[in-house]
Amino acid sequence: MKRDFPYYVVALGLVSTCIAVLTSSVFYIAPAIPIAFIALLTLYKRPEYGLLALVFFVPLEGVFAGNKLFTGPKLIGIALIAIVSIKLLRKELPISNMRSALWWPIMALILAFSLSSVFSPYSSVSIQSLKQLLTAISLFYITLAIKDQVKPLHLARVIVVSVSITAFFALLESKQSIDGRAIGLLTDPNYFALLLTTAIPFATFLLIHEKSTVLKLLWSISLIVILVAFEKTLSRSGLVVLVFVFPVLCVHYKEYLRKLNVSQLIIIVIGASILTVTLALLAPQEYRDRMLSLTKLSSGVHTFEDRSLGRRSSYIIVAFDEFKKHPILGSGPGTFPFHYAQSGYAAAFSLNKNEPELFRRAHNTYLETLAETGFLGLISLFGIVWLGLRQFKQARAFQIRSGNLKRAALATHYFAAFIAIVL
Secondary structure, three states: OOOOHHHHHHHHHHHHHHHHHHOOOOHHHOOHHHHHHHHHHHHHHOHHHHHHHHHHHHHHHHHHOOOOOOOHHHHHHHHHHHHHHHHHHOOOOOHHHHOOOOHHHHHHHHHHHHHHHHOOOOHHHHHHHHHHHHHHHHHHHHHHHOOOOOOHHHHHHHHHHHHHHHHHHHHHOOOOEEOOEEOOOOOOHHHHHHHHHHHHHHHHHHHHHOOOHHHHHHHHHHHHHHHHHHHHOOOHHHHHHHHHHHHHHHHHOHHHHHOOOHHHHHHHHHHHHHHHHHHHHHOOHHHHHHHHHHHHHHHOOOOOOOHHHHHHHHHHHHHHHHHHHOOOOOOOOOOHHHHHHOOHHHHHOOOOOOOOOOOOOOOOHHHHHHHHHHHHHHHHHHHHHHHHHHHHHHHHHHHHHOOOHHHHHHHHHHHHHHHHHHO
């Protein structure tokens, strides 16, 4: 009887709401109410479906860009927070699930954001940044609470499918780009490149470890679509990150490589070489030129040969100037674009001289955190990163000791995806 109580409450709410809506001026939305209640009941019984849905919608955020107040992901998120909280209070979920060493640096980061917002010259912007941080932490809260019900393999599949859909749209629609650089359903080619880079380790895992030939073919197609879309982002930073990510996976699979005979190794090397050369030849000349421009990094902020590199150098100068003024708490969350706009670099490196875009992000999370929240914020962020990396390594080691090599490989691919985000 006690376990059925929430369902009686929902049934009563359903009847009451339907009656209220039917007698109002918006009676035509009444058919949607039972559907919403059924969805709510499903979420209460299987909250992991809601979390997977939220993850699925992240790469598709452009679909909901027109409605910032009420969107499917927001409604699912609010419902999940309420459901998880009720389940924890009613002991339907063990409170021990909420234990995590990550809470300490997370709380320190919230403190840094909060104190910095108090002294921020742009309080409304800083409060908005604090809200965004709390939104991210609410997802961490949900995931911890239902971690026993979420299967990492299912999560990896959802990520690859969703990112593949976004990448496919980027290849089909020429308008899904900025200055010829693909953005998918996001707003920035660099964010899109990060998204694709994060999905590549998961697609690689599924391609290697799925047993079904049909599924292997599906993940092969997904990986190809993701790689082609990645190339169309023309992202230099994304390519540099990939250079770091793949060796991590190679180190994990070194034992498998040792078991191969000479003929198999030669075939793998030749295949990899052909793929690399093919991708290099198919890459647009503009992309190859952008890669070669990385050799000019030492020329500093005063170079105008590559305005993008010069602009990024200017971010470093402005960020450190702000840090020197406010070393402990920074200048306030979300305020870097305002300080950059007031510098001479904003106009000098504007992409459009007729309509200058002066308010620019630092394109570097650590640099921006240092400038906006000072030492306290940066140390807290480093704490989250270090603990995250350590826990992924511990998960891999535990699975190896347990003799579950497939789970160990999955932990390694999650570790590689996290490294992509960190870098």
